[in-house]
Amino acid sequence: MIPLPSAPSASPADADAVLTVRRLSKVYASGHKALDDVSLEIRRGEIFALLGPNGAGKTTLISIVCGLVNPTSGEVRVGGHDIAADYRAARSLIGLVPQELTTDAFETVWNAVSFTRGLFGKRRNPAYIEKLLRDLALWNKKDARIMTLSGGMKRRLLIAKALSHEPKVLFLDEPSAGVDVELRRDMWRMVRQLRRDGVTIILTTHYLEEAEEMADRVGVIDKGRLVVIEEKAKLMRRLGQKQLSIVVAAPLRALPAGLAPLGVTLSEDGRTLSLTYASGADAPQAGPTIAALLARLAQEGVAVSDVSTRESSLEDIFVNLVGGAA
Amino acid sequence: MNLVGVGAIYRFEMMRTFRTLAQSVVSPVLSTALYFVVFGSAIGGHMPKIDGVTYGAFIVPGLMMLTLLTQSIANASFAIYFPRFTGTIYEVLSAPISPLEIIAGYVGAAATKTVVLGLIILATAALFVPLEVRHPVWMLAFLVLMAITFSLFGFIIGIWADNFEKLQVIPLLVVAPLTFLGGTFYSIDMLPDAWRIVTLFNPVVYLVSGFRWSFFGTSDVGIAVSVGMTLAFLAAGLVIVAWMFRTGYRLKN
Numbered sequence: 001m002i003p004l005p006s007a008p009s010a011s012p013a014d015a016d017a018v019l020t021v022r023r024l025s026k027v028y029a030s031g032h033k034a035l036d037d038v039s040l041e042i043r044r045g046e047i048f049a050l051l052g053p054n055g056a057g058k059t060t061l062i063s064i065v066c067g068l069v070n071p072t073s074g075e076v077r078v079g080g081h082d083i084a085a086d087y088r089a090a091r092s093l094i095g096l097v098p099q100e101l102t103t104d105a106f107e108t109v110w111n112a113v114s115f116t117r118g119l120f121g122k123r124r125n126p127a128y129i130e131k132l133l134r135d136l137a138l139w140n141k142k143d144a145r146i147m148t149l150s151g152g153m154k155r156r157l158l159i160a161k162a163l164s165h166e167p168k169v170l171f172l173d174e175p176s177a178g179v180d181v182e183l184r185r186d187m188w189r190m191v192r193q194l195r196r197d198g199v200t201i202i203l204t205t206h207y208l209e210e211a212e213e214m215a216d217r218v219g220v221i222d223k224g225r226l227v228v229i230e231e232k233a234k235l236m237r238r239l240g241q242k243q244l245s246i247v248v249a250a251p252l253r254a255l256p257a258g259l260a261p262l263g264v265t266l267s268e269d270g271r272t273l274s275l276t277y278a279s280g281a282d283a284p285q286a287g288p289t290i291a292a293l294l295a296r297l298a299q300e301g302v303a304v305s306d307v308s309t310r311e312s313s314l315e316d317i318f319v320n321l322v323g324g325a326a
Numbered sequence: 327m328n329l330v331g332v333g334a335i336y337r338f339e340m341m342r343t344f345r346t347l348a349q350s351v352v353s354p355v356l357s358t359a360l361y362f363v364v365f366g367s368a369i370g371g372h373m374p375k376i377d378g379v380t381y382g383a384f385i386v387p388g389l390m391m392l393t394l395l396t397q398s399i400a401n402a403s404f405a406i407y408f409p410r411f412t413g414t415i416y417e418v419l420s421a422p423i424s425p426l427e428i429i430a431g432y433v434g435a436a437a438t439k440t441v442v443l444g445l446i447i448l449a450t451a452a453l454f455v456p457l458e459v460r461h462p463v464w465m466l467a468f469l470v471l472m473a474i475t476f477s478l479f480g481f482i483i484g485i486w487a488d489n490f491e492k493l494q495v496i497p498l499l500v501v502a503p504l505t506f507l508g509g510t511f512y513s514i515d516m517l518p519d520a521w522r523i524v525t526l527f528n529p530v531v532y533l534v535s536g537f538r539w540s541f542f543g544t545s546d547v548g549i550a551v552s553v554g555m556t557l558a559f560l561a562a563g564l565v566i567v568a569w570m571f572r573t574g575y576r577l578k579n
Contacts, residue, residue: 066420070574088328088422096420102413106345111338118334119421161417 017041018093018169018200019065024074026060026224034060036224038074042169047191047201049211049232052221053322058204059099061221062171066096078169092120095167099174099204101154105147109138109157112146113164120165129164135190136160152183159190170194172203176210188214208315222322235317243310244290246273249303256300262289273297331423335431336438339405343439350401351443354393358447361389362454365511370455376513377544382455387538388510389451390444394469395476395505395530397443399497402436402480407487410576419578425571429481436477437470444469458541465540471556472533478563485567485576504530509538514546529555 019042026035035057042048052058063069065076067087076083081090104112113129133139136156141149149157155178162170172191176184184207191201191214205211211218212232219229228235251270264275275293277286297304343350366382373381409415418428451457459465480497487493508530514522525531526547536552539545545552570577 066416068416068419068578070578088424091420091422094420096416098413098416100413102416104409104412104414106342107338111341115334115338116417116421118337119331119417119423121328121330121422123330 016044018044018079019202020075020077021061021065022075024061024064024076025072026057026064026069027072033224035064035071035074038221038224038226040219040226040229042200042202043217045195045198045200046216047195047203047214049215049218050202050204050221051208051211051218051318052204056221056322057224058221059173060224062096062173062202062204066094066171067091092165093168095162095165095170097155097158097162097170097172097175099177101151101158101178103146103154103157105145107146108143109133109146109149109160110142112157113160116161117164122165128166132160132163137186151178152180155179155183159187163194167199169200169202172201174204174206176205176207184210208318212315220318220321227321241276241278241311241316242286244275244277244286244293245306245308245310246275246293246297246304247271247306247308248273248297249305252302256296256302258296259293262293264293328421328423328427331421332427332431332434335418335428336435339432339435340438342405343401343435350439351446354397354443355446355450358389358393359450359454361385362451366451366455376516377542379542379544380455383457384513384538384542385511386448386451386455386457387541388508388534390447390469391472391508391530391534391537392502392505392510393447394440394444394472395501395533396497398436398440398473398476399480399483399501401439402433402477403484403487403493403497405432405436406481406484407490407493410484411490415577425568428571429478429567433474433477433481436480437473440473440477441469444473460543461540465537468533468537468540468556471560472537475556475560475563478560478567482563482566482570485570488576501530504528505534509534509546529559532556533559 019040021038021040024035024038025033027033038057038061050058050061060069064071065078065083067083067090076090078090079093081087081093083090107115110129110133113132114124117125117129130139133142136159138153138156138160141153146154146157155175159172159175175187179187188210191203195201201214203210203214215232217230218232218235220227248271252266252273253270255264255266255273259273262275263277264273266273273293275286275289277289362382362385365385370381370385375381376384406415409418448457483493483496507525508528509525514525514531514535517525532547532552532555535546536549536556539549539552569575
């Protein structure tokens with residue numbers, strides 16, 4: 001278990017911040033505290049992944065920013081506009097793709113997307129809607145009723161609706177839920193293109209590969225508190241680990257003497273010796289330890305049949321951060 | 327002001343009506359026509375005139391009011407309850423549109439449908455009974471005002487209801503009985519004194535009476551009282567819905 005880093009504090013206002021959350025808390029009528037004094041800033045044009053186990057508060061946070069849930073206390077600004085006092089300006093910047101496939105089953109694709117654009121106060125723009133539907137491979141379904149679409153198509157429709165008013169900030173709440181591999185890859189491509197177009201992307205996901213693949217920065221929320229917020233690469237360097245595995249030719253009955261103090265462990269079947277060490281640039285050098293391990297094996301006459309190393313993924317780091325609650 | 331947003335909700339709701347034309351228009355017109363056949367032509371032929379008006383013509387304003395009240399509530403309550411039920415309400419709540427604009431879109435569409443329906447029923451009635459409208463401007467004013475007021479009431483029910491049964495409870499168990507007992511088919515002057523006094527506690531009496539006055543120039547209660555009651559209903563609805571949006575009642579929690 002990696003020791004938990006200290007909870008991030010509210011950083012000074014960043015002029016480039018497109019979303020600022022300060023000391024945000026939410027207690028539901030049931031008494032459940034969904035968010036506890038959360039502060040964070042999202043920079044313009046970045047892809048930010050908000051990670052956390054079920055019930056951690058991710059959707060509540062998004063819902064407050066988008067105006068779907070009233071906060072108990074705290075302040076939220078989008079593009080510098082307060083979400084309560086200046087809600088029109090704040091909301092017009094936001095597009096939301098919800099977690100659930102919530103659609104009006106009897107409506108056509110074209111009407112549904114046009115409706116959302118209108119709700120956000122934008123005049124009709126058939127050329128833009130056509131481009132959007134073509135980009136999302138929905139053009140040939142524009143006159144189809146939503147109830148006839150597949151799950152993947154409905155997910156793309158929700159994305160089209162969220163983009164219909166040309167937002168500057170796009171929230172993707174679990175975008176990969178129920179989506180096949182091909183569509184997931186297409187979505188990742190689309191998200192990167194949106195970022196190139198200047199849209200800030202904030203996504204929540206259970207699918208850690210998604211965050212690892214796309215995010216510039218990562219925030220981890222657990223039990224309503226933001227436990228870490230950091231550049232993804234930096235986080236992986238700081239909290240990442242490497243595991244050296246040595247497979248021996250003949251099973252060992254016990255760990256050879258002198259290896260236990262190095263942190264080496266032996267698998268139950270006696271075939272694999274493992275050494276786990278910090279992999280970050282700031283971590284102590286593991287070279288001498290590995291050299292000592294190999295020298296000791298040679299002294300004992302242990303024949304080695306294979307050697308491999310494995311670097312921890314963002315998922316491993318996440319599981320360590322939230323104590324395996326995910 | 328987000329007028330484009332108001333228009334989007336309004337158009338969306340009107341398109342829903344056209345998709346369900348049989349349920350939205352044909353069905354209420356048919357049932358009202360049946361009332362005219364049974365009460366107006368068949369039974370009404372054996373009834374004496376009331377305030378100099380044939381019974382068939384006398385019930386026209388009451389029947390219009392019955393349809394107006396029930397359809398306004400049904401249209402507006404379903405319009406807001408259904409997106410809550412399916413979850414698509416998130417779009418409206420996250421859009422840069424004020425509560426008043428949301429109400430204008432939903433209630434405006436529901437009231438439009440009801441006014442059109444009322445006028446169709448009026449035209450249908452004219453086929454069965456000889457009809458005159460003595461104060462057409464007042465008749466239209468009452469029609470529009472009551473369509474808006476009860477659509478607003480329906481909107482409130484649509485937010486309050488958390489299942490389909492509750493959506494029906496108020497219209498079926500409260501509004502329909504009050505309308506039937508509010509002088510739809512009779513003048514309250516025909517009741518014994520004690521029941522007449524009890525009936526005066528029924529708010530629908532004032533609405534039917536005012537509407538009937540616009541047709542025939544006679545009423546059970548003063549026209550000023552009828553207008554005042556209608557405006558009081560509207561004001562009460564606005565206060566309740568303002569509270570709902572301010573607190574996020576069943577919308578934002």
